[in-house]
Amino acid sequence: MRTIIIVLLVLAAFGAAGSELVLAASAVETECTLHVGYNLNTDLPGFSCDDPSGSVCVPFTPTIQLPPANVQGDFYVDEFTDAKLKAKWLDCEQHAECVTQVQGVINYGIGGVPHEFRNTGTVSDFGKIDPHVDWVNLVEIRRPAFFGEPPYNEDIAKVDNNTSIVEFTVPRDAYERLHLQKQDSIKLRGWFIEGAGLEDPTGKRIHAVAIMIGGRSIETTAIHHPEDPLYAIDETSGQYKNIPYPSPQGRTEKWGLRQWRQYLYALNQVGFDVLTVDKRGHGISGGLNDMDTAEQAEDIFRMLDQLETGNGLCILTQTGEILKEEQAAGRLLRGQKAKEVPVILGGPSQGSMVTIWAMQKNFAEFCAYQLPTVECTSPAQYGYNIRGALLLADFAAGVGYTAPIFGLVEGYLRSVENIMLFPSSEVLATIDAWPAVFFGKGLWDSYESIEGSFDAYQRVTGLKEIVVVRGPHSENEFGTENVAYMIERMINFARHTILTPDAPIAGPATLKDLVCSSPPSWEPSTKPSHE
Numbered sequence: 001m002r003t004i005i006i007v008l009l010v011l012a013a014f015g016a017a018g019s020e021l022v023l024a025a026s027a028v029e030t031e032c033t034l035h036v037g038y039n040l041n042t043d044l045p046g047f048s049c050d051d052p053s054g055s056v057c058v059p060f061t062p063t064i065q066l067p068p069a070n071v072q073g074d075f076y077v078d079e080f081t082d083a084k085l086k087a088k089w090l091d092c093e094q095h096a097e098c099v100t101q102v103q104g105v106i107n108y109g110i111g112g113v114p115h116e117f118r119n120t121g122t123v124s125d126f127g128k129i130d131p132h133v134d135w136v137n138l139v140e141i142r143r144p145a146f147f148g149e150p151p152y153n154e155d156i157a158k159v160d161n162n163t164s165i166v167e168f169t170v171p172r173d174a175y176e177r178l179h180l181q182k183q184d185s186i187k188l189r190g191w192f193i194e195g196a197g198l199e200d201p202t203g204k205r206i207h208a209v210a211i212m213i214g215g216r217s218i219e220t221t222a223i224h225h226p227e228d229p230l231y232a233i234d235e236t237s238g239q240y241k242n243i244p245y246p247s248p249q250g251r252t253e254k255w256g257l258r259q260w261r262q263y264l265y266a267l268n269q270v271g272f273d274v275l276t277v278d279k280r281g282h283g284i285s286g287g288l289n290d291m292d293t294a295e296q297a298e299d300i301f302r303m304l305d306q307l308e309t310g311n312g313l314c315i316l317t318q319t320g321e322i323l324k325e326e327q328a329a330g331r332l333l334r335g336q337k338a339k340e341v342p343v344i345l346g347g348p349s350q351g352s353m354v355t356i357w358a359m360q361k362n363f364a365e366f367c368a369y370q371l372p373t374v375e376c377t378s379p380a381q382y383g384y385n386i387r388g389a390l391l392l393a394d395f396a397a398g399v400g401y402t403a404p405i406f407g408l409v410e411g412y413l414r415s416v417e418n419i420m421l422f423p424s425s426e427v428l429a430t431i432d433a434w435p436a437v438f439f440g441k442g443l444w445d446s447y448e449s450i451e452g453s454f455d456a457y458q459r460v461t462g463l464k465e466i467v468v469v470r471g472p473h474s475e476n477e478f479g480t481e482n483v484a485y486m487i488e489r490m491i492n493f494a495r496h497t498i499l500t501p502d503a504p505i506a507g508p509a510t511l512k513d514l515v516c517s518s519p520p521s522w523e524p525s526t527k528p529s530h531e
Helices: 082-092 096-109 144-148 155-162 174-179 257-269 293-309 350-363 404-417 426-433 450-459 480-499 511-516
Strands: 002-011 020-030 032-036 042-051 054-059 163-171 185-193 209-212 231-233 240-242 273-277 314-316 322-324 343-348 366-368 375-377 386-392 436-442 463-469
Touching: 020 042, 032 054, 042 511, 082 096, 082 404, 096 404, 144 155, 155 163, 155 257, 163 273, 163 293, 185 257, 209 257, 209 293, 257 273, 257 480, 273 293, 293 350, 343 350, 343 480, 350 366, 350 386, 350 426, 386 480, 426 450, 436 450, 436 480, 450 463, 450 511, 463 480, 463 511
Parallel strands: 209 273, 209 343, 343 386, 386 436, 436 463
Antiparallel strands: 002 020, 032 042, 042 054, 163 185, 163 314, 185 273, 231 240, 314 322, 366 375
């Protein structure tokens, strides 16, 4: 065993291609080092693991923010609460260099405030709508069949006959109300894919809904050409650099959508109804702000209620029928009540944050920390039949397990912009109240450390599983074999939450056990080193 001091390159938050921010150091007890390619391009510590080909060094991102010597209490809970984040921002405000770093992340990492992602329709005019108007012609939204045409040939096209286009009505978020003086409503649009139901041991079919929320920048109906690469090698530095899309070749609107739609397809194939919409400020949904994950979490409950009541809902059915309001009431829930239908929530990266806040609302105390006067709710005010969470590229451990800059950014967003983005430590403190959690992670995740996900996993007292692969942050960027592996493990867990929720799943006892549990397939830009 030896101590390796590393300098971790912290990339600009959520896909700011080519931007590198604050450097921070960490001491991690490990056994080896390996150079990883996309997207960190650096040496990382690792453990020596036994693979079929022999002993290999398997790297991972360690934790940067370590407890001070002789610290008392639960450091990652006590030091990263909402109150502590806001206090750190107030202190940061007194130092020009600190403010400059925070503004660098705000302006170049997350694109400024407010910000929107609007790539859908930049390659093909079909599918381009004005997301900000009421009651658009839903026929103009791309259906799954669109992606079955050459050269796309995606599996998602096979569910077209089971898919309705859905449009929900939701209020503006706090930033829009308080800073832009917008008081009207907006629309969320996406797909509802009906499933065959999950067969229990008696042969009975259980209809359950998987509500899947995409990661930051994901637009569900955007085009991803199968021949376009994720990255290229910079000839000067030799590093792997992200390729921004839409590109001059004009074939891909947003990279990663093929893989994202495959996650949706796989859930549907095992029997789930699948609901997915573009988040506020993304793609075909309205809204001028793309990052308030707490408000996006509340949208999940608004959508469930509207599926029951029809209030604010419009559906374009598989047969081309338009159903509005009372005509749409209960249609897709097969007559079940919003609080009765079994539901599993999931999403990657920012979608995991949305899922996290929704779980907090339903199972633990939630506080709207972005409001001028903080308002809190209890689970009694929700009470939906949520069976568990599918967290990919998760942030469940909170900003204590990220680079320090992200805690300052979150303190700024809550205090100044009235936005909640990253989870604070209130989640880690109460995750034991959740009924079931799946953690799916790339080992060199550039945001939350593997130790953070493992800490959150260990605190869960209900059904739980943690799965890691040898790849970066995004669930779409693991490499073909690893994406297929993650999908398989995710859907098996999802079925588990509905059919056998009381049967525990064996998991790793130590961090090394976790790292070495990764399958022997690598994201292509990183080459294994045999020992």
